[in-house]
Amino acid sequence: MPQSSVIDDLGAFIQASPTPFHATRTLADRLLAADYQRLDERDAWQLQPGGRYLITRNDSSLIALSLGEPGALERGLRMIGAHTDSPCLRVKPQPDLLQANLWQLGVEVYGGALLAPWFDRDLSLAGRVTLRDQQGQLHSRLLDFRQPLAIIPSLAIHLNRGVNDSLAINPQLHLPPLLAHASEPQRDVRSLLKDQLQREYPELQVDQVLDFELSFYDTQPPACIGVDGDFFAAARLDNLLSCHAGLRALLDSDGRQACLLVCTDHEEVGSSSCCGADGPFLEDLLQRLLPDAEQRIRCLQRSILVSADNAHALHPNFIDKHDGNHGPQLNGGPVIKINSNQRYATSSETAGLFRHLCQQAGVPVQSFVVRSDMGCGSTIGPITASRTGVRTVDVGVPTLAMHSVRELAGSRDPGYLIRVLREFYNCEELPG
Known part of the structure; x- marks a missing residue:
């Protein structure tokens, strides 16, 4: 080939x-x-x-x-x-956070990830979801939102003057991605997943999202780069x-x-x-x-x-x-x-x-x-x-x-x- x-x-x-x-x-x-x-x-x-x-x-x-x-x-x-x-950022079982009138999801670091590159990226969400349909049957389905729906903004240098000398990232405090403004009624991850399930699997009549294993990922596509195309980034x-x-x-x-x-x-x-x-x-x-x-x-x-x-x-x-x-x-x-x-x-x-x-x-x-x-x-x-x-x-x-x-x-x-x-x-x- x-x-x-x-x-x-x-x-x-x-x-x-x-x-x-x-x-x-x-x-x-x-x-x-x-x-x-x-x-x-x-x-x-x-x-x-x-x-x-x-x-x-x-x-x-x-x-x-x-x-x-x-x-x-x-x-x-x-x-x-x-x-x-x-290595990636995995969504916690009860991840919903409301801070500064913004909706975020708590995450756990999976594996030995380099954390700094996750900031200021267009992130999407994918994984496996277990649900119950309206007939009481259990199903597991894969989901992939594909489009960017989250970001982890960096703190401006004006508020952290020493950031270029050393960057200490606290996964609990600094990594929850930002998804939206808070709304009424308040959004949560299960309603988000239920809506996506209905889009990806219209034949399913979803009653309840029971559990999930979800990961954030960078939506930037792979690319062959370099003056002569010598490198492949992904x-x-x-x-x-x-x-x-x-x-x-x-x-x-x-x-x-x-x-x-x-x-x-x-x-x-x-x-x-x-x-x-x-x-x-x-x-x-x-x-x-x-x-x-x-x-x-x-x-x-x-x-x-x-x-x-x-x-x-x-x-x-x-x-x-x-x-x-x-x-x-x-x-x-x-x-x-x-x-x-x-x-x-x-x-x-x-x-x-x-x-x-x-x-x-x-x-x-x-x-x-x-x-x-x-x-x-x-x-x-x-x-x-x-x-x-x-x-x-x-x-x-x-x-x-x-x-x-x-x-x-x-x-x-x-x-x-x-x-x-x-x-x-x-x-x-x-x-x-």
Whole structure:
């Protein structure tokens, strides 16, 4: 796929995916359009040789499975893992605030968000809502207001003269977005959601909004920027970029090998949930795919997981934040992430395989090691490796402004990642 087509498709994917719920629905819709069959974990499964399936959990995590040709499982699984969630502002259960005659919603910070970039942005609201209809039936539906309906105004410099020296943001006091003037009768979030439900689902006769999981997001669309279009800016690049690359690689693969795409929620808060990488979702699937324990272990020991999550690119204004020999460049290709303390699960064997695949795909490759005097983040790689015993390599596209409301990648790197992940899915022989 040409570079411009990759970027356009990635931009459309991100625009359709303002929350993990929407990302999972977008992934599922594209897989269903490619003739994948949806499985329900509550049903008995009849998996067929060569079958292609998808499973979702909590509406926010997804596993896609392509069984490949006869005998493919005996060669092991080619697995790619990513996550659907991103740092954001989540609406509290009882969020309505009335201050200075203005209607606001209280929020909670989800994940390790950079907070300053959220100010003075055109924000919208999306997520999942549980409701009761007029017949007493319960439903859950996804909502996306799409248009800007909120903003978090900065405090004028005249009232905070030292703001450019240091900015202390109190999430409780300073982050509630502003929605409207107070009105009579007083508005509340449930009436707002009820009206939106009726617009998006006119067939529903909504009696009561019972509960919700809602996130604010920046409405500014993705853009290819720079004098020569070298950069790609968007919200939620961490880690929808990797979800998209894994999806494109799976759909473009030759279908001969046994392949998994695992996109799970809650990575930004530790992955410990029923649908997170530290939960049983993947293991439950593997046990149903390979009920015999010995056969399952043999298969996993022949398998490899590529844990795809964005890497830190070298920032030109903060060169000293990187180890001198390990500063990945934008548009320099995917990055192999290495940490001796197992914050990343890469080994020399799995790194060697990934370098080999990059050479086979004609893709440049880089490496990242955090400075020895700084702490290191982590990914789903070590979690999945420790739970399943599968050999793992941690990789990712280099980005700037990670965990900001708007992040930056090189415009060529998403295509590079897709090419090497497709090569991985098509790889006939794995080491060991």
